[in-house]
């Protein structure tokens with residue numbers, strides 16, 4: 001469970017007037033923070049993670065290359081299965097990143113995240129990839145890196 005979800009959990013059963021009550025956590029506005037609100041918040045967060053995975057898959061699709069592509073067209077870190085090409089196989093690995101075996105996950109994650117860190121840049125920089133700017137503030141930095149890492153590693157740690 002994430003720290004944030006622990007905070008939500010700690011408030012289950014609280015009502016307005018209780019010290020721990022936070023109005024925003026009463027998602028369905030029925031005057032009590034209960035398991036329903038907890039589930040709605042948890043699902044919303046998972047959905048956010050899923051959208052990030054979708055975006056990362058799109059990045060791989062947008063940067064396909066074959067073994068014959070000229071070096072400047074190749075981004076080896078997107079070759080998640082290390083077969084010399086960036087193609088639908090790598091997309092599939094990303095799409096299933098939550099459930100693939102640890103043997104596939106660990107090297108894929110290492111490569112992909114190292115590409116994210118080489119893309120730290122501002123919006124006018126050629127290294128900038130819009131999908132990596134998760135919070136859409138025009139910068140790719142640690143904030144985005146951690147969001148991507150968290151979304152892709154969901155359930156692993």
Ligand SMILES: [Ca+2]
Pocket residue numbers: 078079080081082083084085086087089090
């Ligand atoms: Ca590949």
Ligand SMILES: [Ca+2]
Pocket residue numbers: 132133134135136137138139140141143144
């Ligand atoms: Ca950002």
